[in-house]
Amino acid sequence: xxxxxxxxxxxxxxxxxxxxxxxxxxxxxxxxxxxxxxxxxxxxxxxxxxxxxxxxxxxxxxxxxxxxxxxxxxxxxxxxxxxxxxxxxxxxxxxxxxxxxxxxxxxxxxxxxxxxxxxxxxxxxxxxxxxxxxxxxxxxxxxxxxxxxxxxxxxxxxxxxxxxxxxxxxxxxxxxxxxxxxxxxxxxxxxxxxxxxxxxxxxxxxxxxxxxxxxxxxxxxxxxxxxxxxxxxxxxxxxxxxxxxxxxxxxxxxxxxxxxxxxxxxxxxxxxxxxxxxxxxxxxxxxxxxxxxxxxxxxxxxxxxxxxxxxxxxxxxxxxxxxxxxxxxxxxxxxxxxxxxxxxxxxxxxxxxxxxxxxxxxxxxxxxxxxxxxxxxxxxxxxxxxxxxxxxxxxxxxxxxxxxxxxxxxxxxxxxxxxxxxxxxxxxxxxxxxxxxxxxxxxxxxxxxxxxxxxxxxxxxxxxxxxxxxxxxxxxxxxxxxxxxxxxxxxxxxxxxxxxxxxxxxxxxxxxxxxxxxxxxxxxxxxxxxxxxxxxxxxxxxxxxxxxxxxxxxxxxxxxxxxxxxxxxxxxxxxxxxxxxxxxxxxxxxxxxxxxxxxxxxxxxxxxxxxxxxxxxxxxxxxxxxxxxxxxxxxxxxxxxxxxxxxxxxxxxxxxxxxxxxxxxxxxxxxxxxxxxxxxxxxxxxxxxxxxxxxxxxxxxx
DNA sequence: CTGAGCATGAAAGCAGCT
DNA sequence: AGCTGCTTTCATGCTCAG
Numbered sequence: 001x002x003x004x005x006x007x008x009x010x011x012x013x014x015x016x017x018x019x020x021x022x023x024x025x026x027x028x029x030x031x032x033x034x035x036x037x038x039x040x041x042x043x044x045x046x047x048x049x050x051x052x053x054x055x056x057x058x059x060x061x062x063x064x065x066x067x068x069x070x071x072x073x074x075x076x077x078x079x080x081x082x083x084x085x086x087x088x089x090x091x092x093x094x095x096x097x098x099x100x101x102x103x104x105x106x107x108x109x110x111x112x113x114x115x116x117x118x119x120x121x122x123x124x125x126x127x128x129x130x131x132x133x134x135x136x137x138x139x140x141x142x143x144x145x146x147x148x149x150x151x152x153x154x155x156x157x158x159x160x161x162x163x164x165x166x167x168x169x170x171x172x173x174x175x176x177x178x179x180x181x182x183x184x185x186x187x188x189x190x191x192x193x194x195x196x197x198x199x200x201x202x203x204x205x206x207x208x209x210x211x212x213x214x215x216x217x218x219x220x221x222x223x224x225x226x227x228x229x230x231x232x233x234x235x236x237x238x239x240x241x242x243x244x245x246x247x248x249x250x251x252x253x254x255x256x257x258x259x260x261x262x263x264x265x266x267x268x269x270x271x272x273x274x275x276x277x278x279x280x281x282x283x284x285x286x287x288x289x290x291x292x293x294x295x296x297x298x299x300x301x302x303x304x305x306x307x308x309x310x311x312x313x314x315x316x317x318x319x320x321x322x323x324x325x326x327x328x329x330x331x332x333x334x335x336x337x338x339x340x341x342x343x344x345x346x347x348x349x350x351x352x353x354x355x356x357x358x359x360x361x362x363x364x365x366x367x368x369x370x371x372x373x374x375x376x377x378x379x380x381x382x383x384x385x386x387x388x389x390x391x392x393x394x395x396x397x398x399x400x401x402x403x404x405x406x407x408x409x410x411x412x413x414x415x416x417x418x419x420x421x422x423x424x425x426x427x428x429x430x431x432x433x434x435x436x437x438x439x440x441x442x443x444x445x446x447x448x449x450x451x452x453x454x455x456x457x458x459x460x461x462x463x464x465x466x467x468x469x470x471x472x473x474x475x476x477x478x479x480x481x482x483x484x485x486x487x488x489x490x491x492x493x494x495x496x497x498x499x500x501x502x503x504x505x506x507x508x509x510x511x512x513x514x515x516x517x518x519x520x521x522x523x524x525x526x527x528x529x530x531x532x533x534x535x536x537x538x539x540x541x542x543x544x545x546x547x548x549x550x551x552x553x554x555x556x557x558x559x560x561x562x563x564x565x566x567x568x569x570x571x572x573x574x575x576x577x578x579x580x581x582x583x584x585x586x587x588x589x590x591x592x593x594x595x596x597x598x599x600x601x602x603x604x605x606x607x608x609x610x611x612x613x614x615x616x617x618x619x620x621x622x623x624x625x626x627x628x629x630x631x632x633x634x635x636x637x638x639x640x641x642x643x644x645x646x647x648x649x650x651x652x653x654x655x656x657x658x659x660x661x662x663x664x665x666x667x668x669x670x671x672x673x674x675x676x677x678x679x680x681x682x683x684x685x686x687x688x689x690x691x692x693x694x695x696x697x698x699x700x701x702x
Numbered sequence: 703c704t705g706a707g708c709a710t711g712a713a714a715g716c717a718g719c720t
Numbered sequence: 721a722g723c724t725g726c727t728t729t730c731a732t733g734c735t736c737a738g
């Protein structure tokens with residue numbers, strides 16, 4: 001019954017490609033052991049648990065009964081797969097087939113034979129062919145343009161090598177122009193293709209038909225960055241033209257930022273060159289301006305707060321950006337030399353954006369980590385102050401891009417484990433001063449056992465956790481906690497075996513489980529999450545809000561004490577109170593943080609799409625007897641310049657713009673649509689930028 | 703039809719090792 | 721420098737009961 005090539009049901013790959021980090025392995029391994037199976041694979045160490053699910057129990061039942069996994073007849077389909085027969089109708093089968101090929105990659109002859117079935121135009125192969133693949137946004141992963149275009153690029157309709165097309169689409173050229181250029185020059189002459197594409201761009205050979213007609217290609221799906229909400233109405237031809245032009249402009253902006261230019265530089269270039277200018281001309285203009293020092297004079301001078309220098313975070317993207325630009329626009333003669341040089345450069349060239357370890361931001365309150373110095377670009381100067389938040393662990397290049405849009409300010413990466421009993425690793429981009437911060441009072445308990453004293457009784461000595469992991473929107477199932485209870489109980493009164501401990505600890509850390517009874521773990525209750533996140537107890541309770549909605553809302557919010565520490569510098573600056581524009585407010589993390597600091601909320605414009613969340617904030621506002629005005633708006637995309645002007649005329653402008661845009665497409669927890677900043681939800685970042693930038697322009701005018 | 707419950711990896715960074 | 725294993729992660733979409 002046992003086969004050397006037994007596929008792992010959990011990751012759907014064959015033995016050699018199966019990694020140990022898959023939770024299902026733990027489930028399966030443990031259950032297999034408990035059912036007294038004799039599986040030879042299990043005899044090896046935990047790290048070599050591979051392909052277990054193919055094992056049958058002694059009584060012939062499937063090993064995964066407890067996991068409710070379907071059984072598989074290994075003698076039929078899977079054996080066929082092992083022999084290299086594909087099952088295109090099934091993803092899982094296809095994966096197993098890929099796994100098989102991976103296992104045999106060393107066998108060149110055999111792999112060649114499979115080339116009829118599989119597209120072997122991988123990056124490796126392109127390199128072998130001598131085609132270099134330029135980085136896009138510091139990553140080999142397709143950038144936003146490609147994300148949007150890749151479906152087309154890889155479709156069967158495209159007769160050319162998809163990587164070659166992708167390569168140029170990555171540079172910002174439109175796909176159909178790329179295909180046209182390939183048609184003219186052949187696939188292999190990349191130099192000639194590039195030149196042709198540059199010529200197209202300069203001559204603007206196919207202007208509206210390519211860009212406007214398919215304007216979604218490089219922009220976010222939600223779009224609207226530069227549009228007023230008046231666009232809701234049916235478009236007149238004139239409006240349509242305007243919309244197309246704006247759409248094209250933001251497409252160009254996004255692509256040029258992908259290439260490494262700062263959003264600010266691109267905007268200046270657009271202003272100076274006027275409308276209807278091609279991307280190539282804009283790029284040339286920026287390069288020329290930079291060589292002449294035009295932009296430098298505007299963008300890299302003194303800080304808004306006259307805070308001191310920030311030596312280890314200066315000179316950050318500038319070099320990389322310029323290299324990328326040169327890489328794309330270099331003349332023939334120097335291109336190859338420079339490209340080779342750039343490719344040899346270490347990847348950590350922009351190491352300023354690598355995540356710090358420990359993640360202490362610009363300094364911690366207890367002086368254990370000295371406050372660093374930073375120097376903000378002049379373009380980042382307020383008013384208003386602004387504060388942007390998102391998950392620290394994003395797909396590559398995302399924070400670099402966010403930073404470029406937000407005036408080249410480097411993110412402050414902080415783990416909330418230094419402020420509470422739960423971790424929460426987040427990046428914050430803000431133009432706030434960073435000296436003389438203080439903590440909001442009272443300081444919450446800092447360990448799990450202090451926050452949840454009842455768990456002490458049941459907490460086993462072999463569970464060494466004192467801090468919880470990140471609070472997320474999903475919680476463990478009852479089935480899982482039951483499996484854990486059974487696993488521990490099997491070991492009797494003594495200490496569980498090392499393997500059981502490892503399994504239990506893996507699940508406990510993954511799902512933030514705590515000990516609530518003898519051998520019994522449970523997910524956190526919503527009110528416990530509220531405490532851990534710095535909210536008042538029952539902040540999300542009542543008003544017909546379901547438990548699931550509470551978990552979802554809490555999983556998406558700020559850690560109040562962390563944010564309050566950063567915002568504390570505002571207290572002296574605004575003794576009379578503060579006007580804030582709160583974007584993506586959620587359940588009001590920013591408002592609660594300011595309130596906790598004792599900063600009076602004069603006027604709060606809160607933009608939040610979820611009605612439930614708006615009700616939670618409204619309820620908190622009323623319960624805390626706020627004396628100011630709360631204006632609630634549903635959709636950030638509907639916030640227009642006219643709205644901003646209206647609010648400014650009502651109460652004179654905003655002191656702080658604060659918010660964290662959706663992380664759905666950035667989070668590591670997202671298995672299906674981790675599409676990066678251009679994802680369906682996360683692209684709303686551009687609305688944060690749009691609104692902030694419009695407001696800054698208006699307030700400068702004032 | 704709605705919503706709660708549940709199962710579903712992969713990407714990225716880090717540490718340790720060779 | 722490159723490999724391997726370990727750890728962490730503001731989620732999504734399917735199923736099924738009410």
